[in-house]
Amino acid sequence: MPPLDLTADVLTLTRALVDAPSVSGTEGPLADAVETALRGLSGLEVLRVGDTVLARTNLDRDSRIVLAGHLDTVPIADNLPSRLETVDGEERLYGCGTSDMKAGDAVMLRLAGRFGVPGAEPARDLTFVFYDNEEVEAVRNGLGRVAREHRGWLYGDLAILMEPTDGAIEGGCQGTLRVVLTVSGTRAHSARSWLGVNAVHGAAGLLATLSAYEAREVDIDGLHYREGLNAVRIEGGVAGNVVPDECRVTVNFRFAPDRDEDDAVAHVREVFADALAAGVTLEVTDLSGGALPGLSEPAAAAFLAAVGRPARAKLGWTDVARFAAFGIPALNYGPGDPNLAHQLGEYTRVDRLQPAEDALVAYLTENDRDTGSNA
Amino acid sequence: MPPLDLTADVLTLTRALVDAPSVSGTEGPLADAVETALRGLSGLEVLRVGDTVLARTNLDRDSRIVLAGHLDTVPIADNLPSRLETVDGEERLYGCGTSDMKAGDAVMLRLAGRFGVPGAEPARDLTFVFYDNEEVEAVRNGLGRVAREHRGWLYGDLAILMEPTDGAIEGGCQGTLRVVLTVSGTRAHSARSWLGVNAVHGAAGLLATLSAYEAREVDIDGLHYREGLNAVRIEGGVAGNVVPDECRVTVNFRFAPDRDEDDAVAHVREVFADALAAGVTLEVTDLSGGALPGLSEPAAAAFLAAVGRPARAKLGWTDVARFAAFGIPALNYGPGDPNLAHQLGEYTRVDRLQPAEDALVAYLTENDRDTGSNA
Numbered sequence: 001m002p003p004l005d006l007t008a009d010v011l012t013l014t015r016a017l018v019d020a021p022s023v024s025g026t027e028g029p030l031a032d033a034v035e036t037a038l039r040g041l042s043g044l045e046v047l048r049v050g051d052t053v054l055a056r057t058n059l060d061r062d063s064r065i066v067l068a069g070h071l072d073t074v075p076i077a078d079n080l081p082s083r084l085e086t087v088d089g090e091e092r093l094y095g096c097g098t099s100d101m102k103a104g105d106a107v108m109l110r111l112a113g114r115f116g117v118p119g120a121e122p123a124r125d126l127t128f129v130f131y132d133n134e135e136v137e138a139v140r141n142g143l144g145r146v147a148r149e150h151r152g153w154l155y156g157d158l159a160i161l162m163e164p165t166d167g168a169i170e171g172g173c174q175g176t177l178r179v180v181l182t183v184s185g186t187r188a189h190s191a192r193s194w195l196g197v198n199a200v201h202g203a204a205g206l207l208a209t210l211s212a213y214e215a216r217e218v219d220i221d222g223l224h225y226r227e228g229l230n231a232v233r234i235e236g237g238v239a240g241n242v243v244p245d246e247c248r249v250t251v252n253f254r255f256a257p258d259r260d261e262d263d264a265v266a267h268v269r270e271v272f273a274d275a276l277a278a279g280v281t282l283e284v285t286d287l288s289g290g291a292l293p294g295l296s297e298p299a300a301a302a303f304l305a306a307v308g309r310p311a312r313a314k315l316g317w318t319d320v321a322r323f324a325a326f327g328i329p330a331l332n333y334g335p336g337d338p339n340l341a342h343q344l345g346e347y348t349r350v351d352r353l354q355p356a357e358d359a360l361v362a363y364l365t366e367n368d369r370d371t372g373s374n375a
Numbered sequence: 376m377p378p379l380d381l382t383a384d385v386l387t388l389t390r391a392l393v394d395a396p397s398v399s400g401t402e403g404p405l406a407d408a409v410e411t412a413l414r415g416l417s418g419l420e421v422l423r424v425g426d427t428v429l430a431r432t433n434l435d436r437d438s439r440i441v442l443a444g445h446l447d448t449v450p451i452a453d454n455l456p457s458r459l460e461t462v463d464g465e466e467r468l469y470g471c472g473t474s475d476m477k478a479g480d481a482v483m484l485r486l487a488g489r490f491g492v493p494g495a496e497p498a499r500d501l502t503f504v505f506y507d508n509e510e511v512e513a514v515r516n517g518l519g520r521v522a523r524e525h526r527g528w529l530y531g532d533l534a535i536l537m538e539p540t541d542g543a544i545e546g547g548c549q550g551t552l553r554v555v556l557t558v559s560g561t562r563a564h565s566a567r568s569w570l571g572v573n574a575v576h577g578a579a580g581l582l583a584t585l586s587a588y589e590a591r592e593v594d595i596d597g598l599h600y601r602e603g604l605n606a607v608r609i610e611g612g613v614a615g616n617v618v619p620d621e622c623r624v625t626v627n628f629r630f631a632p633d634r635d636e637d638d639a640v641a642h643v644r645e646v647f648a649d650a651l652a653a654g655v656t657l658e659v660t661d662l663s664g665g666a667l668p669g670l671s672e673p674a675a676a677a678f679l680a681a682v683g684r685p686a687r688a689k690l691g692w693t694d695v696a697r698f699a700a701f702g703i704p705a706l707n708y709g710p711g712d713p714n715l716a717h718q719l720g721e722y723t724r725v726d727r728l729q730p731a732e733d734a735l736v737a738y739l740t741e742n743d744r745d746t747g748s749n750a
Contacts, residue, residue: 042537083575124462141477143493148501150491166617174566176565176566178615189631189691190551190603190605190607190627190629190690191549191551191602191603191690191692192603192690192691193590193603193605194590194601194603198585198586198605198606200582200585200605200606200607200608200624202584202586202603202610203582203584203608203609204579204583204585204586206582207575207576207578207579208579210573210575210579210638211573211576211577211579215568215569216560226567226569228566228567228568228569229443229563230565230568230573230575230576231573231611231612231619232565232612232613232614232615232616232617232618232619233575233611233612233615233619234575234578234609234610234611234622235609235610235611235612236606236608236609236610237608237609237610237625238601238604238607240553240608240625240627240629240661241551241607241608242607243605243607244606244607244608244609247609249575250615252565252566252616254566254568278724286615308616316566316567316616317566317568336579356483362446371632
């Protein structure tokens with residue numbers, strides 16, 4: 001791919017990133033281009049870890065902000081190269097990864113280009129993390145690898161994950177727990193079904209419990225979180241003439257960040273207490289804790305003021321939880337539209353791009369926060 | 376394979392058949408051997424239809440008995456060649472197809488050898504049907520093909536299907552209906568589940584109905600039938616983080632032969648009336664009517680007397696229904712054990728073989744039923 005020009009405007013830069021396909025696992029060429037561009041900025045220290053590229057200023061500022069964005073996208077759905085279209089007077093850039101999240105990556109590269117050069121005087125030190133494999137299983141996640149192998153690089157007073165939030169700050173994230181509930185029965189020929197015990201029929205109570213469940217809503221740091229308990233899969237059946245001896249229900253619990261992982265598991269066990277007492281088994285297959293919004297932390301409060309829009313709760317799980325696990329306040333903030341992520345018709349509104357860059361520039365240059373020795 | 380010797384005893388003949396593998400679709404060599412053996416009997420007219428072999432006497436008797444047995448087996452499970460073993464004093468022939476149903480085929484071949492020669496004077500005309508592809512989808516069934524292409528060959532006063540019944544007469548068969556009930560919902564990300572409608576939760580009522588269903592039992596011609604309504608499959612789920620928009624429950628209704636196909640569908644629709652009214656859809660995917668036992672028909676009553684054991688109801692669906700559909704009384708009678716069919720450890724009791732042959736010989740030679748011109 002052609003070299004990235006960090007002096008180009010944020011729309012041009014977004015298009016250049018989008019037109020470099022980088023489905024999870026194939027981020028190499030794009031990571032190379034990002035690395036080359038960053039190494040061209042003499043005010044930055046650069047580290048390459050697999051297909052993740054990190055860069056940071058070392059200006060001894062009082063505070064450090066970590067900006068993180070993943071380079072990968074979900075599979076391309078015949079929606080590349082990018083195209084600009086005006087719909088109902090709204091200018092849009094269509095294409096795989098526009099919203100999730102190359103528009104955010106482009107804003108980060110613009111900031112690197114501005115603050116990563118000698119003589120630039122950001123009010124805070126900056127760390128940039130462009131990482132791979134966010135859209136696939138957690139074990140491949142590039143940010144996770146950095147957390148394991150180069151944890152020092154993730155230190156900071158605030159982490160901003162540039163996931164699509166439509167230009168609003170989304171604080172924290174909810175946790176997610178997945179359990180498989182297994183109902184057992186006894187196999188039999190369906191022509192002599194009374195010799196068996198039908199495990200699918202035996203799941204009636206589980207589904208009734210799920211159907212009647214009332215999800216909790218809770219306010220934390222002024223943000224409104226809403227939990228949910230849902231069957232996301234059900235499967236049972238041996239053959240068209242056999243009474244099934246097993247029925248498996250996969251349940252996903254999305255929990256507000258005032259519960260920790262253990263609380264979440266205990267709650268789900270309590271919800272299904274009758275079924276568990278009757279012999280249904282419960283296996284935890286996936287568990288990721290949430291992240292408290294932490295918006296009262298000074299670095300976060302200042303950013304909130306710079307953006308100037310009310311914050312809201314992040315309901316889905318995001319990589320902010322990786323920072324929260326280290327005790328680093330983290331929030332989601334990006335120009336993309338979260339509702340368009342992973343859609344065939346994915347696009348980003350052009351008029352969201354420059355304001356995102358501007359808000360971050362304002363935040364990173366405000367002098368009242370700059371109490372470092374270089375001020 | 377070596378030629379079949381129809382003068383060998385029924386155990387030897389059973390072993391010869393079992394040791395000629397004939398999994399559904401590969402019956403050719405065994406059908407060839409059966410055809411060759413039958414063509415060697417000058418008292419029989421022989422017809423080959425695909426891998427089905429038919430043979431009949433044409434003695435102008437007042438009544439005709441059709442004996443039918445399939446040549447195919449379920450897949451071999453490392454249980455060939457056959458082996459004789461004595462367990463707890465019981466002599467058993469182990470191997471794939473011993474019980475279902477080469478022991479029955481061997482009895483048929485013995486009868487062909489006895490009655491298919493000039494000078495033999497059976498009290499009834501005989502038709503033998505050795506057919507292919509019974510263990511697989513109905514459309515491939517050799518008996519079905521004969522019914523479509525050579526229906527005249529299936530005419531008779533009584534059909535005896537030599538499926539395993541442990542030497543008892545099993546009358547008629549129950550019908551089987553399969554429907555797919557589909558619950559619809561609205562897909563949503565499980566982190567914002569209130570934006571969706573969970574179709575799996577929506578199946579709670581269906582499972583409760585199935586769980587509470589009380590199956591009917593009914594006596595017909597002195598035989599006791601027992602119905603059953605069972606979920607045999609349930610499936611729903613898009614991904615681990617998505618509220619499912621569809622849940623499909625496959626339900627199998629086994630119905631006594633006093634209901635016809637339409638009654639069976641109407642009954643199932645009535646059972647799920649509330650769900651159907653609420654928008655659940657029902658699709659019939661499989662429907663085979665049952666067969667009334669017809670044991671009061673003269674030819675059947677005489678056979679009942681010859682066997683000398685009480686008859687019982689056949690609960691599973693069998694090919695007797697193909698004869699019943701033509702108005703021909705049909706029953707199941709064979710030396711194999713129905714509980715061992717399709718099992719790895721399939722065997723047939725050796726002491727069941729000769730009595731089965733003897734009962735049929737007695738039935739086919741009894742003079743009080745023979746009022747034909749050749750008597």
